[in-house]
Amino acid sequence: MEIIPQRMRYDSQRDPRFAQDLMGSSRCKTLTQCIQCGTCSGLCPLSAYMDLTPRRVINLARAGFKNDALSCNTIWLCASCYACAVECPKKVSITDIMYSLKRLAIREGLYPKGSPIPVLAREFSRMVRSRGRATESRLVLNLYLKTNLLKLLGMWRMGLKLITRGRFSFRAERIERVNELRTVLATATAEAGEGPVP
Amino acid sequence: MKYAYFPGCSLKGTGRAYEESFLAVCGALGMEVEEIPDWNCCGATAYMSVDETQALALAARNLALAERLQAGAVVAPCSGCYLELMKSKKLIEEYDDTGRHIRRAIQAGGLTYFGKIAIRHPLDVFVNDVGLEAIRSKVRQPLTGLHVAPYYGCQVVRPFATFDDQRRPTSMDRLLEAAGAAPVDFPLRTRCCGGSLTGTVTEVGLRLTYILLREATRRGADVIAACCPLCQFNLDSYQREIKRRHGGDAEIPVVYFTQLLGLALGAPADRLGLRRNISSVRPLLAAWA
Numbered sequence: 472m473e474i475i476p477q478r479m480r481y482d483s484q485r486d487p488r489f490a491q492d493l494m495g496s497s498r499c500k501t502l503t504q505c506i507q508c509g510t511c512s513g514l515c516p517l518s519a520y521m522d523l524t525p526r527r528v529i530n531l532a533r534a535g536f537k538n539d540a541l542s543c544n545t546i547w548l549c550a551s552c553y554a555c556a557v558e559c560p561k562k563v564s565i566t567d568i569m570y571s572l573k574r575l576a577i578r579e580g581l582y583p584k585g586s587p588i589p590v591l592a593r594e595f596s597r598m599v600r601s602r603g604r605a606t607e608s609r610l611v612l613n614l615y616l617k618t619n620l621l622k623l624l625g626m627w628r629m630g631l632k633l634i635t636r637g638r639f640s641f642r643a644e645r646i647e648r649v650n651e652l653r654t655v656l657a658t659a660t661a662e663a664g665e666g667p668v669p
Numbered sequence: 670m671k672y673a674y675f676p677g678c679s680l681k682g683t684g685r686a687y688e689e690s691f692l693a694v695c696g697a698l699g700m701e702v703e704e705i706p707d708w709n710c711c712g713a714t715a716y717m718s719v720d721e722t723q724a725l726a727l728a729a730r731n732l733a734l735a736e737r738l739q740a741g742a743v744v745a746p747c748s749g750c751y752l753e754l755m756k757s758k759k760l761i762e763e764y765d766d767t768g769r770h771i772r773r774a775i776q777a778g779g780l781t782y783f784g785k786i787a788i789r790h791p792l793d794v795f796v797n798d799v800g801l802e803a804i805r806s807k808v809r810q811p812l813t814g815l816h817v818a819p820y821y822g823c824q825v826v827r828p829f830a831t832f833d834d835q836r837r838p839t840s841m842d843r844l845l846e847a848a849g850a851a852p853v854d855f856p857l858r859t860r861c862c863g864g865s866l867t868g869t870v871t872e873v874g875l876r877l878t879y880i881l882l883r884e885a886t887r888r889g890a891d892v893i894a895a896c897c898p899l900c901q902f903n904l905d906s907y908q909r910e911i912k913r914r915h916g917g918d919a920e921i922p923v924v925y926f927t928q929l930l931g932l933a934l935g936a937p938a939d940r941l942g943l944r945r946n947i948s949s950v951r952p953l954l955a956a957w958a
């Protein structure tokens with residue numbers, strides 16, 4: 472049991488390789504420009520709910536604290552509203568950095584267990600990869616079957632409203648040339664020299 | 670000029686009323702619009718969170734299909750699709766290696782990605798191509814005395830903002846004025862609605878939505894106008910739940926800005942999907958339909 476909570480990070484917890492790779496990647500190179508002013512944390516509509524504010528994630532990530540940067544709930548609560556990226560005085564592409572961290576967290580299996588947000592992202596991409604389109608009603612159904620059965624039961628009223636107004640799709644959408652799309656996606660992954668999507 | 674219409678998944682599902690009213694408005698304005706055949710999902714924020722390369726390829730296939738239509742521009746009413754397509758086009762242009770991978774992938778599917786076609790949002794097209802004067806001249810039923818909170822949401826102007834101001838966009842205000850309505854001053858116009866958090870971390874998502882509803886009411890709005898299916902869904906569908914959690918004022922109708930434009934242009938209510946709204950649009954219909 473942790474008796475005294477750790478309020479600071481130790482040098483030994485750093486992974487300098489992680490920081491180097493991150494700052495070397497084209498989407499995250501602006502990390503180095505951050506002056507820790509806190510503008511992003513101040514205006515982020517979600518920072519009140521984050522375990523680490525966006526400013527702290529930026530700093531921990533570039534210092535190489537991989538575990539903090541990838542397992543915080545911050546990156547998943549980020550709704551990609553771009554408010555921070557637009558107002559950052561040093562033009563740090565914060566939203567894109569959050570995206571990169573999300574992808575790394577999934578690849579490394581480091582996302583917070585039990586959080587429905589990464590589950591939704593993966594379900595969504597799986598559905599689109601295999602059918603070419605997302606059907607919202609089915610997506611929500613799959614999500615709650617996987618994460619929160621009780622919540623599904625609590626949503627019957629909403630479901631009913633959507634059904635009576637013709638906003639609920641029973642049919643799963645699918646494009647005609649699914650094979651063409653699958654070839655495109657597989658080729659993109661191969662061309663980029665990336666591993667299969669986790 | 671012909672527009673290649675990219676509906677995106679929501680406009681065929683929970684956001685059907687947006688498609689119906691958008692097409693009705695285009696019809697009333699005499700615009701030529703053709704749906705991109707066999708379009709696929711834009712990828713949205715979710716795909717980007719899992720695999721960027723494939724997300725870009727998804728967007729690029731749509732653009733390649735649109736370029737075959739010989740249209741002047743793609744028009745994407747969903748702000749999420751609009752941003753995802755713009756962002757992908759930009760990344761493909763900006764990074765040579767990314768561009769090469771994506772072009773080859775599209776080619777493997779038997780298509781060609783030229784990256785020439787522009788991506789536009791209906792707000793942009795209505796204000797800058799059709800023009801406010803032309804719209805004003807086609808209004809049959811001015812929405813006189815209707816106080817509207819114009820809600821833009823985040824992704825339609827951020828981060829690219831090609832057609833409007835990033836901090837204080839006004840294109841929807843101007844369109845509503847042309848339709849005879851009175852937009853109220855709504856400072857939260859680009860604040861995040863919570864996006865898909867309403868479905869995943871409901872407690873957090875609904876609070877963000879609640880803040881917007883409360884502010885619109887405070888500002889004296891009779892109705893909120895949205896320009897994105899996710900914003901409209903959040904603001905429209907959870908009002909009962911929000912009231913249970915946070916208390917607060919009476920219901921406020923939440924519609925698409927195209928539904929209001931459509932009413933002003935004289936389109937019948939059933940062609941505008943007005944029976945699909947969950948918040949009560951009855952007062953609106955009583956006065957203008």
Ligand code: SF4
Pocket residue numbers: 504505506507508509510511512525526529558559560561562563565
């Ligand atoms: S606003 Fe920009 S410079 Fe300021 S702390 Fe955030 S990322 Fe760093």
Ligand code: SF4
Pocket residue numbers: 511514515516517518525548549550551552553554555556565566569
């Ligand atoms: S993009 Fe993400 S981190 Fe930035 S302000 Fe919006 S929610 Fe917060």
